Amino acid sequence: MARSTIVELAKAAGVSPTTVSHAFSGRRYVDPETKARIVALADKMGYRANPRARRLRTGGAGIIALASSMPFAVAAGPARLGFLMEIAAAAAVTALSRHLALCLVPPLEPDSNLDALEVDGAIIVEPMVEDRLLDFFSARGVPVVSIGRAPGRKDIPSVDIQSTATARLMLEHLGAHSRRVGLITGAQRRNSYIETEAAYAAFAAERGFSPIALRIDESGGESEAAAAAERLLRSNPGIDALCVPVDAFARGVLDAARLLGRPVPHGLRLATRYDGMRAKLATPPLTAVNLHLDQVAEAAIDLLIAAMEGKEPQRHAIAPPLLVARESSAA
Amino acid sequence: MARSTIVELAKAAGVSPTTVSHAFSGRRYVDPETKARIVALADKMGYRANPRARRLRTGGAGIIALASSMPFAVAAGPARLGFLMEIAAAAAVTALSRHLALCLVPPLEPDSNLDALEVDGAIIVEPMVEDRLLDFFSARGVPVVSIGRAPGRKDIPSVDIQSTATARLMLEHLGAHSRRVGLITGAQRRNSYIETEAAYAAFAAERGFSPIALRIDESGGESEAAAAAERLLRSNPGIDALCVPVDAFARGVLDAARLLGRPVPHGLRLATRYDGMRAKLATPPLTAVNLHLDQVAEAAIDLLIAAMEGKEPQRHAIAPPLLVARESSAA
DNA sequence: CATCGTATGCAAAACGATTTGCATTGCCGG
DNA sequence: CCGGCAATGCAAATCGTTTTGCATACGATG
Known part of the structure; x- marks a missing residue:
């Protein structure tokens, strides 16, 4: 032995x-x-x-970290779980093929236990403004890349998750058969929300309707989303479609719409972003977007490796987002 | 720096x-x-x-591996993804609090890239008979524990996921309002199936009906399950309830039942095991069992730590499985 | 006064690789 | 015959800790 x-x-x-x-x-x-x-x-x-x-x-630990500042296990967790974990699974495969171990980092207090962790680099999934984990790693001199640009951190290399294109895709799809498309995003300041909101504003301007956008606190989850959506729809009955990138929120919207006697899709058309279990298994199934998370994960790892080696990253081409039309947005 | x-x-x-x-x-x-x-x-x-x-x-890498021989990303993947990843998330938290990094190991060919990986211990999730990854680690002298007993490996410490109790729970719940309860499990030989099948046999004997059990190849996924369930129900029209531990299979059964004009729950009552997205978001929502995976994950890590240190493991009490009754088994 | 334990700290040997700077040999061309 | 180069390999330093075996000083005890 x-x-x-x-x-x-x-x-x-x-x-x-x-x-x-x-x-x-x-x-x-x-x-x-x-x-x-x-x-x-x-x-x-x-x-x-x-x-x-x-x-x-x-020198070198042979380990890279994958982290999200979204809580793993708290109430809002399951919403993200799919998204994050789909990335994790793909990233684990890629990482191992590059002779790196992928370590999952839960969003604990940075100062507590993370100290023991020694990694060569870190991938932060959809960081928000002043993201704690991102700051933690980058303050330590650990190379960091993000999936989705890190707002306010021009210095952090990132894999573009094409939020603008994704937003356009959803909006145009909805706009094809609806007059007034509303938007619901999250309150945390992540790049995907920021881009989506901008795309939405542009879209509204093009179409000549006044934008109706709402931000919901992410920790509230589905139920909070349902309540907020209900208020939104009551005060803006003209809305005939909603773009709701956060899948958990979209689920809430389904409930609200049913409650208001405007069931999806005939009373209200609906699209969300991440095409995970939630979208696929909802009733009715939600129109969503294939973000090619496996490609994203691979690109992130290669980008990180490049950063770790101080090399110029070779740009990975990620397939453009693909709309997966389902019943929730049927005309 | x-x-x-x-x-x-x-x-x-x-x-x-x-x-x-x-x-x-x-x-x-x-x-x-x-x-x-x-x-x-x-x-x-x-x-x-x-x-x-x-x-x-x-000596010591400060890393433990979490592995499942179920493919992460292949067709059958999403079925397990929730289960495995829920464990992964909980385990990551616990591991870090014990100053260990948790590394996700995809089920690649053991000989290829895994060589580079150096871990102090490994947790195998629901190993099957002659599980490759389990063999790989244990052949290397790496301490291994499993979540769910490793069939044929009495020497591997494991966290009991209480499959017998879980099966009883489902069966008795279904049996309360149904005469003939059928069983559908998977073809791979995992302990949870073995225990469930045994519990089912005992249950049938107690109730004095002849057992009707079916095993489905896991790689076939939902659609295969639907087809198999359809055949089963056609040839055994007396079945008025089905216990289907694998959530993906349960989804398939839903379709089959609908197709046969016996929609769940009134035409057929149904229960599954893992209470994940699949169960919660199905139409109708599936009765499932809360397995306390967070506790299971924590227990597994402590068990592994004990094994790594050669200590006697302190037994963790895991809360008994809890039935979550939903519409799919309504009387 | 000789002895002994206790408190405190250091030097040096691991741990098991990688890497740098020579050493040796043999061969070739001039 | 000699200088130089290619081929081949080794000794020793290095990475930054942990741990073992001593060393010193000092007060107490017989």
Whole structure:
């Protein structure tokens, strides 16, 4: 069980540890025959370099963190869970293929336990303004990239999740058969909301109707959204479609609409952003947008690796967002 | 940005590195005054011990892996995604509070990239017979625990997810207003299926009806389940309730029942196990079981820590499973 | 006064790799 | 025959801790 070390292997192969190291790393020429002998022997002895020793020398933990400032497990959690976790799953695959472990970081108090965590880089999912976790990592000198631009942080590389395009997609789809399209976003200041709101304002201006937008506190979840949507629809009965990027909020809107006798889609047309379980399994199923989160996750990891290595990032092409039309926005 | 080392700190404090180390670890007595000076200085200089160096010395990566042999992202994925990811989220919180990073391991080929991964322990979620990832880790001498017993591996400590109790709960609930309760499980041999099938057999014997159980290949997903359920219901029209632990399969059953003109719940009563999005958002909402996955995750981590330290695990009490009755099983 | 325990701290040896700067050998061209 | 270069490999320093085995000083005890 006690793993053999490079010294033992070197002794067995009749060479120096240096040569063994070079044989594996390829950083210096080693006679092919010698190398073959070493490799064969290593295989037989079950030698694997101790990653801890290697890292002490080379610096680097071999771990990257994936974090979201959205609470994992609190009330508002499930809303995000799908989104974040879909990214996490894809990112884990990509990270491992790049020989990095992906570590999930829950949004604890930065000062408490996070101290023990040593990572080479961090991916922050949809950071908000003055995002705590983002600040925590970047203050430590850990390379950080974000999924969705970090508002107010021009210095943080990010993977564009094409919020403007996504918003246009939803708005135009709704606008095709509706006159007055309203918007409901969240109160936290994330880039996706900011872009969506801007796209909405532009859209309203183009179409020549006065925008009706609402922001809801994210911690309130579905029920809060339902209540707010109800008020909105009562005071603006002219609204015949709603663009509601946050899927949990969209669920709330479904309830509100039913309650008001304007069931989706015939009484009110509805579209949301993230095409997760929530959207797919709602009644009626929600029109949503395929954001290609797997591609996004991969791009984020490569961007992070580039940042860690101080290299110029190679730009990843992410497929444009794709509208998935469902019953909730049927004409 | 270059972090200060223990040597620099020692120099600044006018003591030896040894003393600094002891001051922090408390493994040897250090004069309180000296210690205070060191701590204050460390704080000022922003000294934090280099985890890599520490780990080289002490052994231990500070990371544990969470893995499931169920594919993350393939067709069958979304079915598990909720379950696995809910555990992942809870486990990440607990792990970090124990000063461990939680690493998500996708079910890649064990031999390919996993080699680079060095963890102190691993948690396998609902392993199946001859589970690859479980074998991979345990062959390496990495302490492993499982969530749900590992079939055929008496040596692997596990957190009981109380599958028998859960099955009883569903069966008795269904049996209260139905005569003939059928069972649909998955084809892979996981402990939860095995226990559930046994509980079902016992239940049928008690009630004096002949059991009607079906196993479905998990990779087929919802649609396969729908087809299989349809056949089952056609050939056994006497079935008036179905216990379908796998939530994706339960969704398929919903469709099949509708198709056969026996809509849930009035034409057929239905219950599933994992109370995730799928169950909650189905039409009608599915009766499910609260498995207390947060507690399960915490228990698994503590069990793993105990295994890593070679200690006797302190048994965690996990709340008994709780039935969440919903419309799908209304009388 | 000799001895002994206690309090305090240091030097040096791990931990297991990577990497740098030589050393040796053999061969080639002039 | 000699200078130089390519091929090959090793010794030793390094990464930043933790831990073990001593060293010193000092007061108390017989």
